[in-house]
Amino acid sequence: MNGLRELVFFTDRDLGRQFPAALRQAGLQIEQHDDHFGPETLDEEWIGEIGRRGWVAVTRDARIRYSPLALSVLMEFGTQLFVLVGKLTTAEAAETFLKWRERIAETVAGERGPFIAKIRRDGVHIWLRRKDWTGRRAGQT
Secondary structure, X not given: OHHHHHOEEEEOXXXXXXXXXXXXXXXXXXXXXXXXXXXXXXXXXXXXXXXXHOOEEEEOOHHHXXXXXXXXXXXXXOOEEEEEOOOOOHHHHHHHHHHOHHHHHHHHHHHOOOEEEEEEOOEEEEEEEXXXXXXXXXXXX
């Protein structure tokens, strides 16, 4: 758990209060959306700021990966984003995150650049890296 002690996780507002509380209780450093941003803050605003601060973002909003603006900001600011996917209660989401916390820390350390990864009951899987995003964008022109 050494790498985890150094990480600060930012939980998006869609994760509520119980999820970050469970992670905090497990000894993780947690910053909550509402402690830093208003309720109407756009995804691309908080994504950029979290990347600038060097925090690791956690959300349930898988739609972020389909937003060209959010992806552009994520890549520009080097944000590392984990998306909890699947039909999980808040307690199950926290259990799943904590079950895979070592793998999450390894992913952050190993990638070193911006990415979007999904956390599922069966593990942690990278969805998009900078090189993949750059290649996709080059193919669109």
